[in-house]
Amino acid sequence: MNHKVISVQEAVSKLQDGMTILIGGFMSTGTPETLINEIVAQGLQNLTIISNDSGHSGTGIAKLVKARQLKKIITTHIGLNPETGRQMMAGELEVELIPQGTLVERIRAAGGGLGGFLTPTGLGTSVQDGKQILTIHGRSYLLELPIQADAALIRGSVMDTSGNMLYHGSTRNFNPIMATAAPLVIAEAEQIVSVGELDPNHVVTPGLFVDYIVKEAL
Amino acid sequence: MTPEKELIAKRIAQELKDGYVINLGIGLPTMVTHYIPDGVDVLLQSENGMIRMGPPPKPSQFDKNITNAGAQPVTILPGGAFFDSALSFCIIRGGHVDVTVLGALQVDASGSLASHIVPGKLASGMGGAMDLVTGSKQVIVATTHTLPDGTPKIRSRCTLPVTAVNRVNKIVTELAVILVTPEGLLLTEIAEGCNPNDVQGVTEARLLLSPNLKHIPR
Numbered sequence: 001m002n003h004k005v006i007s008v009q010e011a012v013s014k015l016q017d018g019m020t021i022l023i024g025g026f027m028s029t030g031t032p033e034t035l036i037n038e039i040v041a042q043g044l045q046n047l048t049i050i051s052n053d054s055g056h057s058g059t060g061i062a063k064l065v066k067a068r069q070l071k072k073i074i075t076t077h078i079g080l081n082p083e084t085g086r087q088m089m090a091g092e093l094e095v096e097l098i099p100q101g102t103l104v105e106r107i108r109a110a111g112g113g114l115g116g117f118l119t120p121t122g123l124g125t126s127v128q129d130g131k132q133i134l135t136i137h138g139r140s141y142l143l144e145l146p147i148q149a150d151a152a153l154i155r156g157s158v159m160d161t162s163g164n165m166l167y168h169g170s171t172r173n174f175n176p177i178m179a180t181a182a183p184l185v186i187a188e189a190e191q192i193v194s195v196g197e198l199d200p201n202h203v204v205t206p207g208l209f210v211d212y213i214v215k216e217a218l
Numbered sequence: 219m220t221p222e223k224e225l226i227a228k229r230i231a232q233e234l235k236d237g238y239v240i241n242l243g244i245g246l247p248t249m250v251t252h253y254i255p256d257g258v259d260v261l262l263q264s265e266n267g268m269i270r271m272g273p274p275p276k277p278s279q280f281d282k283n284i285t286n287a288g289a290q291p292v293t294i295l296p297g298g299a300f301f302d303s304a305l306s307f308c309i310i311r312g313g314h315v316d317v318t319v320l321g322a323l324q325v326d327a328s329g330s331l332a333s334h335i336v337p338g339k340l341a342s343g344m345g346g347a348m349d350l351v352t353g354s355k356q357v358i359v360a361t362t363h364t365l366p367d368g369t370p371k372i373r374s375r376c377t378l379p380v381t382a383v384n385r386v387n388k389i390v391t392e393l394a395v396i397l398v399t400p401e402g403l404l405l406t407e408i409a410e411g412c413n414p415n416d417v418q419g420v421t422e423a424r425l426l427l428s429p430n431l432k433h434i435p436r
Contacts, residue, residue, distance in 0.1 A: 026266040026303070027289035029282075052303070053345075056289050079342025080289060088341070097334075097341065100265060101307030101349035108304050121311060121352045124330075124383030157283065169283030169300060173267050176302045204302075 005161055005213045011186045012038040014212070015151055018071075020048040022107065022152040022178040027053050027080060028060030030171030032155040032188035034216045036060065040067050048072040050107070050149055052100065052174055056080035065093070074147070076100040099127060102144050104177055110146035111180025119144055152182035155216070156205065159189035160196070163210025164203045172204065179209040186212045219249060222392035225409070226360050228253040229390050229434055230319055233358060234260050241265065241310065241350055243320035244288040247360050250319055263315060265346035267306050270298030287346070310346065311353040318354035320347060322386075324376045325359045327423040329386040329398035332378035344381060351382040363391035363420055370422040372396065372403070393417050395434060402426050407434045 012035060015021065025031025039047075040063050047070050054073055055062030062081045064070055072094040078084040087093035098106075099121045109117055118141035122128050132143040154175040156165030165187065167175060179185055187210045219227075223246050231253035234240060239261045242248045251273070254260060262271045265287050272293035275281065279293055286292045294300070309315060324332040331351065334344040351357050364370050372389060389396040394417045395407035406428040408417055418425050 027285065027287070029266070029285040029289065075343065077343040077345035079345075085341060095341075097343040099344050099348040100303070100346040101311050101353075104303040104307055119311065121349045123352075125348065125380050127348065167300070169281060169294075170264070170267050170285055171283050172300055172302045173306075174303045177304050 004163055004210065005192065005215070008034055008038045008214045008217065009042075011035065011212050011214045012042050012044075014184060014186070015039070015044055017044055018046045019150040020050065020148070022149045022182055023049055023051040023061060024152070024154040024173065024175035024178045025052065025060055026170065026173040028055050028062075029169075030155050030167065030173050030175055031055070031060040032153045032216075033060065033218055034214060035153045035186060035188050036063050039064060039069065043069070045069055046071045048074065050074045050103075050147060052076055052103070054078045054081045054084040068092070072096065074098065074103070076103055102127070103147075104174060106144055106147040107174070107181045108177050109144075110148055111177065114146060116143055116145045118142065149182045151184040151186065152178040153186050153188070154179050155188045156190070158191045158193060158198065159187060159213060160193050160198050160207065161213065162195050163187060163205075163207030163213060164198050165189070165205045165207075165210070166198065166202050167204055176205045179205045185210050186214060188214050188216050190216045222362060223249065225392050225434065226362075226390050229395060230358055230360055231255065232435070233388070234258055234317060237261070238316040239263055239269070239309070239314060240317045240319070241315050241354065243347070243360075244286075246321055247319040250360070263306075263309060264292075265303075265306050265310060265350070267302060268294055268298060268300050269309075270295040272298070307346070307349055310349045313353055313355060315350065315354040317356045317358060318350045319358045319360050320350065322359045322361050322371065324371050324373055324378050325361070325386055325389055326373045326376045327398075327402050328375075329384045330376050330380045331359060331382060331386050332376045333381045335379050337379065347381055351385045356388070357386045359386050359389045361389070361391055363393045363417075368420065370420055373422040374424070393420070396425065399426075404428050405431065407432050409434050410436070
């Protein structure tokens with residue numbers, strides 16, 4: 001299964017202008033920086049990014065915002081990257097803000113074959129605009145739908161060459177959920193080991209979700 | 219930290235009971251950890267995926283893979299755990315957090331709060347705040363009583379877009395502790411050297427006076 005390990009140049013060449021891409025990480029912790037650097041280098045355009053945030057201090061997704069490679073970002077928080085807000089206010093970048101718990105669950109629904117889910121989050125706020133409200137056992141909920149993407153870029157701490165991976169510290173965040181939710185999944189590995197070296201008890205994301213593996217180069 | 223913010227953080231720490239699962243917003247709410255009474259062991263949850271989050275690391279403990287929701291390096295205490303964002307919001311939305319402490323731009327007499335957006339100005343986005351406020355058993359707003367220019371933040375109705383409706387239980391400022399009750403806002407504690415008229419003078423919402431009005435303990 002060594003064929004999954006490819007160069008970052010080859011991996012990013014599988015992406016195309018205009019794609020909708022999930023990118024893992026939380027404020028650049030657990031974000032696949034090597035893949036992002038290569039997207040900047042290859043100059044992909046008109047991307048729609050789905051991610052927890054838009055990076056900070058020139059790290060993570062902030063690089064794509066700065067290079068103006070995005071048409072739209074669907075995210076939960078842009079406060080640590082003022083450039084995103086500046087481009088939004090100037091009408092240069094479309095920003096859709098959604099609650100964090102709703103974002104991760106919409107990704108999980110897409111990856112897990114669910115038609116949507118019901119959440120109380122956002123009731124009575126602008127988040128409910130245009131959404132169906134259902135009453136279950138006397139409580140109101142918003143109907144939220146799965147979010148579709150063309151590709152997912154994720155990062156694992158230790159990965160075997162078949163794509164089984166585990167995550168160190170708080171790098172896990174959106175990565176295992178995003179791994180399930182796109183037809184093309186490219187995983188950046190801090191460390192790559194041989195099949196059999198990982199204890200199956202410690203694997204968080206099974207390799208079946210992973211199409212390609214890239215070695216982190218930072 | 220200003221003396222006002224210190225007073226707020228100290229007072230909120232008194233609300234925490236042994237064994238509570240708590241989530242603290244970035245900034246002033248995080249300062250609450252400095253004042254937790256001896257013998258009270260709380261489990262600090264961070265929405266980016268950990269429980270028993272600890273203080274910032276000493277240089278020798280630094281690990282780039284362990285950060286808080288604001289991208290700052292932190293530690294994890296013995297007995298802690300890391301998890302993904304779906305599980306994190308299962309904890310948050312599912313009612314497993316005892317107390318959430320967060321700041322607010324405005325909070326009103328019905329317990330609604332506005333904390334995530336000012337229309338026409340730079341928006342940060344709601345991050346996890348909407349889910350936290352919706353799902354936590356108790357919500358405490360930690361805020362200075364007014365904006366720096368003296369404009370009241372505690373209002374009869376929020377004029378900014380709300381983050382959640384009717385979810386705030388308690389408001390703690392440098393001047394007062396206010397309970398949100400079905401009858402309205404109940405003033406239960408005031409700062410030393412302050413009288414109820416002073417507090418009402420900088421509060422847009424009408425305050426009910428508790429028959430057991432006390433000073434905020436120093």
